[in-house]
Amino acid sequence: MKIGIIGAGNIGGNLGKHFAKAGHQVMFSSRHPEQLKHLVKAAGQNASAANIEEAAECGELILLAIPFGKVPATREKIGTLAGKILIDANNYYPQRDGAAFGKEMTEKRLLESEWTASYFTKASVLKAFNSISYVTLTERAFPETDKERLAIPFAGSDGRSIEVFKTLLNDIGFDGVHIGDLAATKAMQPNEKLYGTELPQAKLKDVVKKLYR
Numbered sequence: 757m758k759i760g761i762i763g764a765g766n767i768g769g770n771l772g773k774h775f776a777k778a779g780h781q782v783m784f785s786s787r788h789p790e791q792l793k794h795l796v797k798a799a800g801q802n803a804s805a806a807n808i809e810e811a812a813e814c815g816e817l818i819l820l821a822i823p824f825g826k827v828p829a830t831r832e833k834i835g836t837l838a839g840k841i842l843i844d845a846n847n848y849y850p851q852r853d854g855a856a857f858g859k860e861m862t863e864k865r866l867l868e869s870e871w872t873a874s875y876f877t878k879a880s881v882l883k884a885f886n887s888i889s890y891v892t893l894t895e896r897a898f899p900e901t902d903k904e905r906l907a908i909p910f911a912g913s914d915g916r917s918i919e920v921f922k923t924l925l926n927d928i929g930f931d932g933v934h935i936g937d938l939a940a941t942k943a944m945q946p947n948e949k950l951y952g953t954e955l956p957q958a959k960l961k962d963v964v965k966k967l968y969r
């Protein structure tokens with residue numbers, strides 16, 4: 757699969773390396789793509805670097821891993837991502853992103869994932885990877901045994917995208933637990949019940965079942 761990475765930092769850089777290792781074609785992007793040379797080198801032959809617009813254009817699946825508050829300006833550059841799968845890994849931190857976004861989400865009754873999806877109305881948006889530290893994502897990929905596999909909670913409503921994403925997770929050595937559509941993602945937001953969970957699939961499924969029954 758062709759994967760565009762928007763925000764090649766802790767999350768995007770490390771996941772991109774995993775995706776490339778698993779055989780996917782990864783295009784990292786940055787406002788300064790010339791600074792991504794050693795990331796591309798580390799990711800190997802399946803990786804390249806470009807500007808944000810090119811990565812958005814090239815990817816069938818786009819990983820968005822930038823500061824939450826930069827979504828509106830990024831949307832101006834990359835458009836609606838029509839027909840693509842968008843994985844939203846962002847979290848809202850008022851101290852970093854400004855209080856105005858929090859006020860807007862409260863007024864519009866939007867969760868963080870729904871707010872982001874409102875900018876990309878023609879994409880199939882999945883929320884994933886936001887609830888787990890980049891260190892864990894980096895270190896726990898490609899486990900040697902099935903017993904060591906961790907599960908990642910994710911949300912979204914399109915059946916095909918859900919299957920594509922589960923396969924992608926499996927490719928890099930994680931299991932997925934689908935928790936529902938974006939309306940279910942409050943539990944994935946910072947300091948909520950699924951935030952910071954590092955559990956194997958069966959245990960994460962139990963937690964999710966209790967949360968939503």
Ligand SMILES: NC(=O)c1ccc[n+]([C@@H]2O[C@H](COP(=O)([O-])OP(=O)(O)OC[C@H]3O[C@@H](n4cnc5c(N)ncnc54)[C@H](OP(=O)(O)O)[C@@H]3O)[C@@H](O)[C@H]2O)c1
Pocket residue numbers: 762763764765766767768785786787788821822823824826829830845846847848885886887888889890891
């Ligand atoms: N760190 C974690 O463990 C973790 C875990 C889960 C979720 N998250 C969330 O995931 C997102 C990314 O976190 P991170 O830790 O990977 O951050 P990071 O290492 O600081 O990387 C963020 C990336 O965003 C890009 N960026 C910064 N300002 C931008 C702008 N104005 N327009 C477009 N791109 C911009 C930067 O790319 P250039 O400067 O190269 O353009 C940078 O590579 C955040 O929303 C964070 O809250 C982080």
